Amino acid sequence: MSPADHNKTPTRHAVIIGAGIVGVSTAIWLQRDGWQVTLLDRAGPGEGTSYGNGGVLATCAMVPVTVPGLIGKAPKMLFDPDQPLFLKWSYLPRLLPWLRKYLSNANPADTRRIASAINGVVADSLEEHQALARGTKAERWIVPSDYVFVYKDRAAFEGDSFVWDIRKSHGHRWDELDAAAFRAYDPVFADRFKFAIRLGGHGRIADPGQYVKDLADHAVENGARLITAEATDIIREGGRVTGVRAGGETLPCDAAVIATGVWSGPLSKTLGLSVPLESERGYHLELWNPSVQPRSPVMITSGKFVATPMEGRLRLAGVVEFGGLDTPPSRAPFDLLKRAASSTFPGLTWDDTKEWMGHRPAPADSIPVIGEAPGPKGAFLAFGHHHIGLTAGPRTGRLLAQSMSARPPNIDLTAYSPARFA
Incomplete structure (x- = not known):
């Protein structure tokens, strides 16, 4: 062995469980940062929520769902078929323990606290x-808007002033557009919409699923190993992670990252963590070859859904449904999105419709x-992004890589610490 070889730092190896945008x-x-990487996913890159999201790089999306007044509004919304909140009632007994904790944050102080934490991972999303994608084939899917x-x-x-005040406090500025x-x-848009807010400096992904696949291809081209299998355990010896059990074999590693979204709970429990995690079931409706497209991604505030122009189609995404991981999609959310498309864009026609539900x-x-x-040592977590996973994925990955490489991140990570669930 030459002196140069002897002085080389051994290459560290990480197994990343989950090949969505975060993983x-x-x-x-x-x-x-010089790591060797194995990407492990039971379905392959970009096949879950990273495929089905609204496709907006929503830097302004730091405000959580649990805003003041939610507790009073939610019951009425559940019984109105034109409101974007649904519940599979048979699931309510299982949901209640999580729901009590969730709704306890629907007050001004907690909303502002949570928004500050979320802002740390959504800030500068477009950049x-x-x-992340610079120099890769994924770069073509990023559209500033x-x-x-x-x-x-x-x-x-003006009825949303609390939410907009939070955005302003985090540096956002906007243009107010009257009807003309x-x-x-x-x-x-339909004539019934007579006011809009335009925020610059955002972006959209023209094909979210392919975008993540192209990023994964880039990782593989640079030496990552991609394995399609389900992780079942994280192996530890002497107080350190030494491997990940998946597909009947053990993958040796120096560090493991759990980034499997809503399916992260069981593996987290093996590490002594009890994360109160639920599926906020989301729906999208894709209208292929539409006769009209909006100029930019839009949030229709009355229906809490996003309409995003994408490659060859218009995607309407949003709706919240609670019903767990195992029950099939409901018909009502799809019907609501279809009605919303027709009422929002008069005269809209399209050739084909595709439907999706994810967690x-x-x-x-x-x-x-x-x-x-x-x-x-060596067990890391990166999940729980609600509806901002695409927006926050690159920054989350950068912050986690910095932590794993013993390079201090440029923000305080205390608010996100897994230790809060130990």
Whole structure:
């Protein structure tokens, strides 16, 4: 062995469990830090929520669902078929323990606290995606754009003043568009929408599923091993992670990352963590070859759904349903999105429709779980991003890679610490 070889730092090896946007981002940032990486996923890259999201790089999306007033509004919404909240009633007894903790945060102080934490991972989302994808074939899917919030009128916007005050406190500024200005900006909307907010500096992903696949291909081209199998255990010896059990074999490693979204609970429990995690079931409806497309991604605030122009189709995504991981999709959310498409875009026609339902990972405190688990060295977690997984994926991966490489991140990670669930 030459002196140069003798002085080389041994290559560290990480097994990343989960090949969605969070796991793949972590893999690429670790590779750039000199790690050897194995990506492990039971279905393959970009096949879960990373495929079905709204496709918006929503830097302004730091406000959690649990805003003040939610407790009073939710029951009425559940009994209104035109509202975007659904519940499989047979699941309610299992949901209640999580729901009590979740709703306990629906007050001004906790909403602001949670928003500050979420802002730490969604800030500069467009730039984070561009830095992650630079020089890869995934780069083509990133489209800088505005993000527009559409309201019935100015009074409806002013009714959301608490939410917009939080966004302003985190540095966001916007243009207010009255009916005429909004019509001039984008004439495809129904006349009933008479006010809009336009935020610059955002972006969209023109094909979220393919975007994640292309990023995973880049990781593989740079030496990552990709395995399609389900992880069943994290092996520890002498107080350190030494491997991951999957597909009947043990994959040796120096560190393991759990990034399997809503399915992260069982593996987390093997590390002594009890994360109150639920599926916030989300739906999307894709209209292929639409006759019109909005100029930018838009949030239709009255229906709490996003309409995003994508490659060859218009995707309407949103809706919240609680019903667990095992029950089949409901018909009502799809029907609601279809009605919303017709009423939002008059004269809209399309050639084909595709439907999707997936599982957003929702911790009861609405804050992602990011960092090293207490206990065995080398066990890391990165999940629980609710509806902001695509937006926050690259920054989460960068922060986790910095922590794993003993490089201090540029923000305080205390709020995301897995130790809060030990």
